[in-house]
Amino acid sequence: MPDSFVDMPRETRRQSRKAWVWIMLMVNIVFLLLLMTLGIIALRAGNYLPETDIVFIVGKKTDVAVGDGEKPRWEANEEITVFETRYANGDNRITVESSDGEALIAPGTNMEYQFTMCNNSNVAVLYEIDLDMLVKLGGEAQGKELEEALPLQVRLTTGSGEYLIGEKDRFVRLSDALVVKKRLVLGAESFDTFTLELAWAYEGDDQNDTHLGDLSAEKNLTLSLDIDTFAEEHPDPEAVGGVKIDAKKETEIGGSIRWVWMLLLMINTAVMIFYVSFLMNKRLQKW
Amino acid sequence: MKIMKNKFFKIASLMIMLCLISTCAIGTTFAKYVTGDTATDSARVAKWGVRLEMQGDDLFRNEYATDDSAYAGSLSVKSSSTSEDVVAPGTKGSTVFSIKGTPEVAANIKIEFDGVKDIVLPAGNAGLTEDYHPLVFTLKQTHDYQGEMATPTVLFSGTLAQIEAALANFSANYAPNTILDSTYELSWEWAFENAGKDAADTLLGDIIAGEATVAGAVTEVEYDLSITVTQID
Numbered sequence: 001m002p003d004s005f006v007d008m009p010r011e012t013r014r015q016s017r018k019a020w021v022w023i024m025l026m027v028n029i030v031f032l033l034l035l036m037t038l039g040i041i042a043l044r045a046g047n048y049l050p051e052t053d054i055v056f057i058v059g060k061k062t063d064v065a066v067g068d069g070e071k072p073r074w075e076a077n078e079e080i081t082v083f084e085t086r087y088a089n090g091d092n093r094i095t096v097e098s099s100d101g102e103a104l105i106a107p108g109t110n111m112e113y114q115f116t117m118c119n120n121s122n123v124a125v126l127y128e129i130d131l132d133m134l135v136k137l138g139g140e141a142q143g144k145e146l147e148e149a150l151p152l153q154v155r156l157t158t159g160s161g162e163y164l165i166g167e168k169d170r171f172v173r174l175s176d177a178l179v180v181k182k183r184l185v186l187g188a189e190s191f192d193t194f195t196l197e198l199a200w201a202y203e204g205d206d207q208n209d210t211h212l213g214d215l216s217a218e219k220n221l222t223l224s225l226d227i228d229t230f231a232e233e234h235p236d237p238e239a240v241g242g243v244k245i246d247a248k249k250e251t252e253i254g255g256s257i258r259w260v261w262m263l264l265l266m267i268n269t270a271v272m273i274f275y276v277s278f279l280m281n282k283r284l285q286k287w
Numbered sequence: 288m289k290i291m292k293n294k295f296f297k298i299a300s301l302m303i304m305l306c307l308i309s310t311c312a313i314g315t316t317f318a319k320y321v322t323g324d325t326a327t328d329s330a331r332v333a334k335w336g337v338r339l340e341m342q343g344d345d346l347f348r349n350e351y352a353t354d355d356s357a358y359a360g361s362l363s364v365k366s367s368s369t370s371e372d373v374v375a376p377g378t379k380g381s382t383v384f385s386i387k388g389t390p391e392v393a394a395n396i397k398i399e400f401d402g403v404k405d406i407v408l409p410a411g412n413a414g415l416t417e418d419y420h421p422l423v424f425t426l427k428q429t430h431d432y433q434g435e436m437a438t439p440t441v442l443f444s445g446t447l448a449q450i451e452a453a454l455a456n457f458s459a460n461y462a463p464n465t466i467l468d469s470t471y472e473l474s475w476e477w478a479f480e481n482a483g484k485d486a487a488d489t490l491l492g493d494i495i496a497g498e499a500t501v502a503g504a505v506t507e508v509e510y511d512l513s514i515t516v517t518q519i520d
Contacts, residue, residue, distance in 0.1 A: 213335025
């Protein structure tokens with residue numbers, strides 16, 4: 001038996017080296033693919049987990065929080081307080097009051113709700129705020145007819161005075177506001193405050209209002225209102241919008257882990273390319 | 288061979304550069320952060336459910352039963368036309384209306400009584416020293432939310448004009464969730480025995496029969512009763 005690689009016959013050494021090269025090549029390819037797969041998983045997972053930093057490739061910090069005075073960050077399907085159980089008029093007399101603690105709406109009632117969107121990301125986002133309503137009678141969802149019969153009007157304003165829904169002197173019927181989709185910019189590390197106003201005019205279609213009140217007395221006519229916020233990265237990360245948050249600069253997200261990963265990826269790619277070149281070169285020499 | 292080696296190393300170097308460049312491109316292309324939140328609230332339309340009920344439209348009728356047991360017939364007064372209601376001494380009538388409901392809003396109840404016409408024989412006829420209105424109207428409350436009242440409350444009593452004047456400013460406000468359950472009775476009566484008024488009653492009968500004419504005499508009665516329950520702003 002040969003004591004070392006050098007003591008082996010020449011032919012045996014060549015074959016052993018060839019096998020070793022192929023093994024290294026295969027290991028290299030597998031390792032390369034593994035690294036790339038992990039990176040892509042991190043990217044894809046990062047898109048669906050806003051709290052997760054997408055660190056491996058893009059190095060961006062992404063966090064958009066929506067909340068109000070009571071809750072700084074909404075959870076999924078957060079229950080908020082837009083409607084009240086009692087309303088007073090200008091003389092401070094209670095004119096609408098729930099008989100069972102359930103929030104109410106009625107002719108002459110006005111509601112206002114404020115919430116804030118904070119873009120803690122280091123990139124600008126494009127955001128959209130949509131409204132959705134569901135009308136139920138006796139616990140059963142109703143169609144468009146009853147939605148359109150409900151004379152609630154709405155207006156949505158940003159802190160800077162821009163109207164997402166409605167205008168300065170004009171509210172929009174809630175059933176019509178559901179299709180209003182305006183997209184605005186919220187800059188990196190910026191916030192904006194929104195005011196949602198709802199109103200049921202006292203002077204309106206008395207017959208319709210009375211009919212709705214009678215329906216509710218008979219079977220409970222309820223309205224569910226959803227405020228859906230949606231934000232995605234702006235094509236221009238430096239885009240400006242909202243009010244800057246006075247926050248300290250944070251260190252780069254991901255840091256050394258991210259760079260190590262990048263380096264490993266490049267080294268493995270280079271080594272693989274050289275291996276391929278080396279093998280092809282050897283093959284050509286034989287020819 | 289050396290030329291071929293060089294070529295391959297150049298190709299290898301080029302591929303490394305392409306790999307580096309594509310890594311950056313892939314990074315920016317794939318990375319697009321998206322998030323969404325939803326908040327919800329719900330409310331019920333405040334209950335109204337106020338009901339106004341009127342028991343028939345028979346305050347006046349075209350025939351009246353007798354109160355005289357000595358009289359063999361069943362009717363003491365009967366209109367010559369079934370389509371025309373009549374009144375006469377000794378006749379009376381009433382109608383009942385109710386307001387029910389428990390609205391979750393403050394409400395105002397208004398009763399408007401418009402006495403369009405009232406039977407009247409002007410003073411100076413049949414020994415009258417003042418205008419004679421034979422019909423006396425009474426508005427009383429017979430039920431409240433606790434049920435039938437032991438003693439109905441007389442709200443107003445008098446001629447049509449007096450009722451109209453009394454109800455002109457009748458308006459009551461109720462807080463949200465007040466149980467509105469009131470029943471009222473509007474009645475009238477032409478007294479059979481009315482001291483010193485027999486001649487006047489007779490003259491009115493003759494006027495409607497076409498046997499007499501008196502300037503300013505009115506032989507018809509007509510009224511409009513309007514009950515409105517309105518949410519208070």
